[in-house]
Amino acid sequence: DGGITQSPKYLFRKEGQNVTLSCEQNLNHDAMYWYRQDPGQGLRLIYYSQIVNDFQKGDIAEGYSVSREKKESFPLTVTSAQKNPTAFYLCASSAHSGRARDTQYFGPGTRLTVL
């Protein structure tokens, strides 16, 4: 079954801790994305990667970091510098070229709560 998996489903973080959210895809997609979703605000782009070993900041990258060492994997670290990290985090992937890259496919999300 092709798809995108995210883990964990729920994550609780104490203030001052770094946490890492996992995202894996077996769709053979080159591009991967991380979004944050808050109530009433739609999806906001944190980071994206169009190819292995390369990634770019999105609109709200401060307090987050990513890596892209393998095509299938794009983990997101929420650092202690992120002041308001409680949110729903969505990972997505798409083909790299042409209009096909506009169609992003999403994982089931991770709900992060800061205690």
Added chain:
Amino acid sequence: EDKVVQSPLSLVVHEGDTVTLNCSYEVTNFRSLLWYKQEKKAPTFLFMLTSSGIEKKSGRLSSILDKKELSSILNITATQTGDSAIYLCAVSSSNTGKLIFGQGTTLQVKP
């Protein structure tokens, strides 16, 4: 600044009603407009629109793009409780290749 605005932000209807959701955009070098449905978790892809005036249809859902008015509508006929969800509109720009999302419309269909 590129932006996408959806309206209404929320809507409550009864089963069998027809609904129309709106999406307007201001995006430099528009490339495509996408609609997604989000129930509890992952947004699922509904339609991608690139050409003005050509309706895309899937069962009771249909959508059309108007490039002159910089907008799109998503129609759902004979609504069912299973249509209850957040409907997201997103637009891509050939400048950036990124998707810009609207705030979403929350639809609740009552039995």
